[in-house]
Amino acid sequence: xxxxxxxxxxxxxxxxxxxxxxxxxxxxxxxxxxxxxxxxxxxxxxxxxxxxxxxxxxxxxxxxxxxxxxxxxxxxxxxxxxxxxxxxxxxxxxxxxxxxxxxxxxxxxxxxxxxxxxxxxxxxxxxxxxxxxxxxxxxxxxxxxxxxxxxxxxxxxxxxxxxxxxx
Numbered sequence: 001x002x003x004x005x006x007x008x009x010x011x012x013x014x015x016x017x018x019x020x021x022x023x024x025x026x027x028x029x030x031x032x033x034x035x036x037x038x039x040x041x042x043x044x045x046x047x048x049x050x051x052x053x054x055x056x057x058x059x060x061x062x063x064x065x066x067x068x069x070x071x072x073x074x075x076x077x078x079x080x081x082x083x084x085x086x087x088x089x090x091x092x093x094x095x096x097x098x099x100x101x102x103x104x105x106x107x108x109x110x111x112x113x114x115x116x117x118x119x120x121x122x123x124x125x126x127x128x129x130x131x132x133x134x135x136x137x138x139x140x141x142x143x144x145x146x147x148x149x150x151x152x153x154x155x156x157x158x159x160x161x162x163x164x165x166x167x
Contacts, residue, residue, distance in 0.1 A: 099130035115167035
């Protein structure tokens with residue numbers, strides 16, 4: 001009878017060990033999957049930021065260095081927006097046309113879509129020469145926001161061009 005009791009306890013110990021092992025295994029697996037998902041979200045956020053940064057730099061470069069297509073474009077003839085007379089020298093007529101252009105049309109013609117943008121041209125003291133009418137939204141904390149500041153010549157003076165992308 002003493003033997004039967006001992007064998008029963010060994011079976012109970014084995015069942016308890018198995019149950020405890022399974023609990024630890026599943027807890028570790030759940031923690032691993034949660035960490036994996038968190039890392040995936042971080043990687044996706046970093047990729048979105050890098051994509052927006054590249055787009056902002058590319059577009060600001062094209063605005064400052066190219067005259068656009070066609071070179072003498074206006075609001076009705078433009079295919080691709082560029083703001084320069086020559087590299088780094090901005091055309092006041094193109095700046096004016098761009099800043100007064102329909103926002104959605106400007107997004108398409110600059111290639112900014114799917115992002116939204118704000119454009120501002122000012123002197124180095126902050127006096128605004130031109131800007132778009134859509135400012136960065138107040139609740140933009142949930143967005144990727146990429147500001148790019150470049151310098152150029154505008155009407156014979158040094159000017160600061162600010163392009164902010166978000167989306």
